[in-house]
Amino acid sequence: MKPASGIVFGRQAQSGRGRMHGVSENRNCPLSIDPQWSRRAFIDAVPACSGRDRPGSRFPRGIPLPTMDRRQAMERLKINLIGPGKVGLTILRRIAMTGACTVQDIAGRSIEKAEAAVAFVGAGAAVRSVADMRQADLWLLTVPDSQVATAAAELAATPTASDTPSVAVHCSGFLPADEMKPLRALGWQLASLHPVLTFAEPAKAVSHFDGVSCGMEGDAGALALVEPLVTEIGGMPFGIRSEAKAIYHAAAVFSSNFNVVLQAIAREAWAKAGVPDDVAAALNATLMSACTDNVMELGPARALTGPASRGDQRVVDEQEAAVRSWHPDAGEIYREMSVLAQRLKRTGGTLE
Structure with a gap:
């Protein structure tokens, strides 16, 4: 299905081959450009820059696109957060501090928890449920491991999920990106991001995030989008094998x-x-x-x-x-x- 953004996912995508260290070679870069599209070219400009402008990049090269500065492209990227726990708060606060992209909606177990998250992050809007969240280019699912599949299924059940496939990322160190497979069935691109850091206190984790190694695996298109964002907020991404995640x-x-x-x-x-x-x-x-x-x-x-x-x-x-x-x-x-x-x-x- 071709989303409104002009990004083509899945079988319709251009088969640009790229390999990240430690990731199976059967991951094709699933991004291509709709020539008629002009509204959100920035989402594709990010992987294009990450592949070409970063010497020795271990992530897939992007596809040549209309010229756009990577920083400008990322700043226009809209991100939603489901599950404002310690990891999610840390990552979103780093994003807000650096202006890496636009923090949009935050949903938690209660509106009070979402509001507290907005106050900590210093950006975004608290919403009562996943169904109330606006469309976004990148979704962070930072819920407990046992709830990742449930959260993905809840997101997949929203009316716009099948109309505008996006990129979804969870932060479990144990589960592979495939845990969010209800979204993949709708044409979404999936990845997991695991910062190797203790998160006992989010405020301390925010201050200690610079130089933190971040294990990543999943679909090549999702990785190509998320890798430069991780770098922008101070992380050091590296690839891991999906089948050996445990x-x-x-x-x-x-x-x-x-x-x-x-x-x-x-x-x-x-x-x-x-x-x-x-x-x-x-x-x-x-x-x-x-x-x-x-x-x-x-x-x-x-x-x-x-x-x-x-x-x-x-x-x-x-x-x-x-x-x-x-x-x-x-x-x-x-x-x-x-x-x-x-x-x-x-x-x-x-x-x-």
């Missing part, structure tokens, strides 16, 4: 979330051993800082130390028994981590 997200969980759990166990173990809280906090800080520095400089295998890495099996066995008698779950973790540590030191990796 493993990609698990890597972030191991690197960040589980690290926090391990530090909690360490604090509890020091408390059991009679170490004062302030001393335990200092020990945590010193060891974590040194560990991070060593891993970054030497790599995991060379940075690894401790009884398992040096083959001191008596210490490993007796320490496991001591931990298990105090904290059975932590004892199991200690045993499994010791096996992996020995393998890492012996082979350079944790896989058998």
